Amino acid sequence: MVGITSYGAYVPLFRLDKKVIGGRGEKAIANFDEDNVTMAAAAVNDCLNGIDRKTVDGLYLATTTSPYKEHLGATTTAMATDLKQNAYTAEFANSLRASTAAFKAAIDGVKAGSVKNMVVAAADCRPATPGSALERNFGDGAAAILIGDENVAVTLEGSYSVYNEIYDVWRNENDTFVRFWEDRFAIEQGYLPSMYEAVSGLMKKFDYKPADFAKVVFYSPDARRGAQVAKSLGFEAAQVQDPLINVMGNTGTASALMLLVAALEEAKAGDLILLANYGNGADAFALKVTEQIEEVKNGNRLGMKGHLASKKITTDYLKYLRWRRIVPIDRIAGPNVSYSAVAAKRDYVKDISIHGSRCTTCGYVQYPPQRVCTKCHAKDQMEPYSFLGKKGKIVTYNMDYITPSIEGPVVTTEVDFEGGGRMQTYMTEADLDKITIDLAVEMTFRRYPLWETITLREGVYTYLWKSTPLRTDIMK
Amino acid sequence: MGSIKDKVAIVGMGCTKFGELWDKSIEDLVVDACYEAFEDAGIEPKDIQAAWYGSRESGLTGAHLSRALKTEYIPVTRVENFCCGGQDTLRNACYGVASGVYDIVLACGIEKTKDHNGGFGFFIQEPLDRSITEWDIPPASQFGQYGTRYFYHYRDYYKWSFEDYKRMLALIDVKNHDNGFLTTRAHLHRKITVEDVLKSPLIVWPYTLYDCCGMSDGCAAAIVTTPEIAKTMRKDYILVKAQALAAGAAQATLQAEFNFLYFPENAAAAKAAYEEAEITNPREEISIAELHDCFSTTELISYEDLQFSPRGKAPEDVLAGRFTLQGEQPVNTDGGLKCFGHPLSASGLRMTYEIYKQLQGKVDNPARQVKSPKLGLISNIGGNVGIHIAAVTIFGLPE
Numbered sequence: 001m002v003g004i005t006s007y008g009a010y011v012p013l014f015r016l017d018k019k020v021i022g023g024r025g026e027k028a029i030a031n032f033d034e035d036n037v038t039m040a041a042a043a044v045n046d047c048l049n050g051i052d053r054k055t056v057d058g059l060y061l062a063t064t065t066s067p068y069k070e071h072l073g074a075t076t077t078a079m080a081t082d083l084k085q086n087a088y089t090a091e092f093a094n095s096l097r098a099s100t101a102a103f104k105a106a107i108d109g110v111k112a113g114s115v116k117n118m119v120v121a122a123a124d125c126r127p128a129t130p131g132s133a134l135e136r137n138f139g140d141g142a143a144a145i146l147i148g149d150e151n152v153a154v155t156l157e158g159s160y161s162v163y164n165e166i167y168d169v170w171r172n173e174n175d176t177f178v179r180f181w182e183d184r185f186a187i188e189q190g191y192l193p194s195m196y197e198a199v200s201g202l203m204k205k206f207d208y209k210p211a212d213f214a215k216v217v218f219y220s221p222d223a224r225r226g227a228q229v230a231k232s233l234g235f236e237a238a239q240v241q242d243p244l245i246n247v248m249g250n251t252g253t254a255s256a257l258m259l260l261v262a263a264l265e266e267a268k269a270g271d272l273i274l275l276a277n278y279g280n281g282a283d284a285f286a287l288k289v290t291e292q293i294e295e296v297k298n299g300n301r302l303g304m305k306g307h308l309a310s311k312k313i314t315t316d317y318l319k320y321l322r323w324r325r326i327v328p329i330d331r332i333a334g335p336n337v338s339y340s341a342v343a344a345k346r347d348y349v350k351d352i353s354i355h356g357s358r359c360t361t362c363g364y365v366q367y368p369p370q371r372v373c374t375k376c377h378a379k380d381q382m383e384p385y386s387f388l389g390k391k392g393k394i395v396t397y398n399m400d401y402i403t404p405s406i407e408g409p410v411v412t413t414e415v416d417f418e419g420g421g422r423m424q425t426y427m428t429e430a431d432l433d434k435i436t437i438d439l440a441v442e443m444t445f446r447r448y449p450l451w452e453t454i455t456l457r458e459g460v461y462t463y464l465w466k467s468t469p470l471r472t473d474i475m476k
Numbered sequence: 477m478g479s480i481k482d483k484v485a486i487v488g489m490g491c492t493k494f495g496e497l498w499d500k501s502i503e504d505l506v507v508d509a510c511y512e513a514f515e516d517a518g519i520e521p522k523d524i525q526a527a528w529y530g531s532r533e534s535g536l537t538g539a540h541l542s543r544a545l546k547t548e549y550i551p552v553t554r555v556e557n558f559c560c561g562g563q564d565t566l567r568n569a570c571y572g573v574a575s576g577v578y579d580i581v582l583a584c585g586i587e588k589t590k591d592h593n594g595g596f597g598f599f600i601q602e603p604l605d606r607s608i609t610e611w612d613i614p615p616a617s618q619f620g621q622y623g624t625r626y627f628y629h630y631r632d633y634y635k636w637s638f639e640d641y642k643r644m645l646a647l648i649d650v651k652n653h654d655n656g657f658l659t660t661r662a663h664l665h666r667k668i669t670v671e672d673v674l675k676s677p678l679i680v681w682p683y684t685l686y687d688c689c690g691m692s693d694g695c696a697a698a699i700v701t702t703p704e705i706a707k708t709m710r711k712d713y714i715l716v717k718a719q720a721l722a723a724g725a726a727q728a729t730l731q732a733e734f735n736f737l738y739f740p741e742n743a744a745a746a747k748a749a750y751e752e753a754e755i756t757n758p759r760e761e762i763s764i765a766e767l768h769d770c771f772s773t774t775e776l777i778s779y780e781d782l783q784f785s786p787r788g789k790a791p792e793d794v795l796a797g798r799f800t801l802q803g804e805q806p807v808n809t810d811g812g813l814k815c816f817g818h819p820l821s822a823s824g825l826r827m828t829y830e831i832y833k834q835l836q837g838k839v840d841n842p843a844r845q846v847k848s849p850k851l852g853l854i855s856n857i858g859g860n861v862g863i864h865i866a867a868v869t870i871f872g873l874p875e
Contacts, residue, residue, distance in 0.1 A: 120541040338592060338593070340592060340593075341593070342498055342590060342591040343501070343591045345496075345498070345587070346499060346500075347501075370502065370503075371503055371507040372507060372544070372545060372546040373546070374523075374546055377521065377522075379507065379511060380507075458593075
């Protein structure tokens with residue numbers, strides 16, 4: 001039996017009140033220090049919380065918004081989620097259907113026996129022209145699904161796909177923003193027929209009736225087309241998973257899997273779920289929920305529910321445009337030094353994998369990893385120590401209003417961790433009214449935009465872990 | 477003016493392998509070199525009372541050393557003086573002991589040149605010199621201008637062809653490759669021939685590839701103490717006989733009479749060192765030397781600046797094999813900058829390491845151990861035309 005053994009999600013903390021762009025509801029917006037890779041890593045860590053990372057054989061990342069034409073975000077994601085060195089990494093791209101392509105490839109891989117556990121991440125942060133309908137529609141987010149053959153919570157019963165060569169929604173290598181043809185053509189020649197063919201093809205092939213499904217989870221380009229295609233296929237409105245367009249926005253490649261996670265959070269053993277995704281064609285899947293779902297639901301994760309429930313709403317549209325680098329940012333004066341790909345590579349273990357070291361002579365935990373113990377001075381007696389998922393408390397902090405940043409002030413913290421270890425960090429999403437010593441914090445994987453002009457001279461984005469208030473505290 | 481002669485001793489040294497050490501951090505190299513020095517001296521890291529840390533672009537403060545070694549709030553000073561950084565680091569450590577303030581100190585020089593795209597900055601790198609605009613000519617040209625002028629001297633006075641000149645220079649390259657081939661920790665291990673040098677690609681006239689030293693990562697360290705303490709630690713400690721440093725004042729680019737046939741900074745440092753060490757005939761008295769062979773002509777001209785060869789006569793000595801391992805005055809017995817490598821602020825201490833081991837008779841490979849050397853010399857020259865920095869240190873065994 002092969003299928004879903006765990007799931008996770010990530011929705012950025014900030015929501016833009018769509019009133020300020022002429023829409024209804026809210027859309028989730030990635031912070032200035034977030035991108036598809038940081039969101040994917042957050043979703044994977046949510047999915048793998050409590051799971052031994054050594055058991056994960058690989059990671060597929062699906063995204064249309066990689067910051068690179070050549071360089072694998074899947075490897076950054078794998079390091080930031082502490083996957084083993086021989087994990088298989090690959091990226092699925094160029095279509096919103098990339099997420100279900102990766103999902104299917106992972107299931108096929110486990111079925112074929114070449115891997116035992118594969119994690120599939122999907123993340124997007126799609127760029128839309130300011131003031132456009134797409135801008136009101138798009139949101140940012142990520143999902144992660146673990147595929148395995150033991151303790152399976154959701155099995156794949158069957159799948160069916162069609163392709164559709166069409167320019168309805170696209171972005172070429174020189175485009176800053178997503179392009180689209182007029183809506184009626186895009187929907188009538190693209191989304192509706194492809195979804196209809198894939199879903200009806202699946203139901204015919206495996207002899208399903210609409211009433212067999214507890215839930216239909218359709219990627220929907222807007223708030224109503226998913227329901228429209230469901231109705232045309234004979235489903236009741238109550239069966240249709242809300243596409244959350246006015247809650248988090250259309251999250252692109254991540255959307256179908258995020259909606260699936262939302263559906264699974266409400267599912268019970270025996271439920272049949274229909275998942276369908278669109279992008280130059282459509283993929284449809286029949287999924288069956290097992291008893292194991294209760295175990296997964298009881299797991300320690302924020303998932304869709306927790307992430308949606310913890311939010312900060314902003315009406316600052318200019319801030320949003322700055323975060324997305326859509327409006328020019330003042331030249332940020334920084335130290336006029338160079339980036340070193342060599343030094344960066346040596347430091348990925350601390351900067352991306354958030355490893356410190358623990359002295360096997362005296363037991364003291366230290367970050368970053370050391371050769372000589374800061375306490376007992378033993379040389380080369382260290383073992384790796386992961387801070388992944390560890391919570392801490394602020395020892396001291398500072399707010400810097402002078403250092404230019406896209407988002408000020410620049411907050412720095414010294415954090416002491418549960419289980420030992422102290423870390424000097426930047427802080428993100430700090431609530432300036434509530435920041436105080438002893439504040440409980442967790443670590444979040446982010447881009448380093450402070451002096452990114454230095455690394456961008458070489459065309460490189462850099463990442464690091466920042467402290468942030470506990471997301472669960474924001475829900476309170 | 478006082479003298480450093482016989483006032484300080486080196487009782488321990490360490491040196492990492494040099495090379496493209498992609499996976500070694502500053503911390504790794506500092507720990508590896510310094511712990512070798514601690515073990516060689518038979519001391520604990522906590523015995524160190526003060527330290528000097530040489531780095532051009534591998535850490536801006538002394539804390540890069542203290543953080544790696546976990547010293548407990550002892551003074552650490554960062555030293556930078558271009559290619560003389562390593563030697564100047566040792567010089568500062570020696571003066572710290574000679575002043576009577578410290579009993580036992582550490583000098584450590586490092587460079588991670590391969591962390592930088594292209595080795596090191598084409599122009600003097602910010603933020604070291606942000607407050608002036610100097611359109612420096614490229615690094616190799618800083619030395620090539622001397623090498624070019626020296627060729628014309630031989631063309632005009634001795635009717636040498638350019639090939640004659642290149643063949644003579646190639647002997648220096650071949651010698652350094654022969655020596656480097658015998659040195660475990662050297663960056664480059666490959667024997668070459670004169671023909672290889674002539675056929676190798678042109679880098680900067682008159683240099684082809686094998687006339688140019690390697691850019692490497694590496695670190696070396698020395699433990700310095702007083703001769704009185706040194707006696708209690710080991711028999712074969714090494715005494716510092718002289719330490720000289722000379723900084724140019726742009727004479728070469730400001731004064732029309734300067735002929736580009738020698739490095740005045742080099743000659744001045746040598747003169748000061750010989751006076752301090754009371755050496756009157758360096759050609760006979762200096763047993764072995766590590767000279768600054770960043771390019772073949774720099775080593776060539778250094779033979780004359782250091783008075784190993786009479787002015788204008790270094791090529792004759794090269795042709796006669798004087799500076800080979802089997803010659804009368806072996807130079808760069810470990811392969812020199814050419815093959816051991818040139819991590820700028822580590823080089824002076826790497827050279828010290830070689831002289832230290834040679835004087836002790838403890839060179840890693842007996843095949844390049846020089847028989848009973850008495851006095852060893854190291855020389856560095858770095859920087860730019862006219863404002864070169866030159867350093868010379870002379871070491872000897874206790875009586």
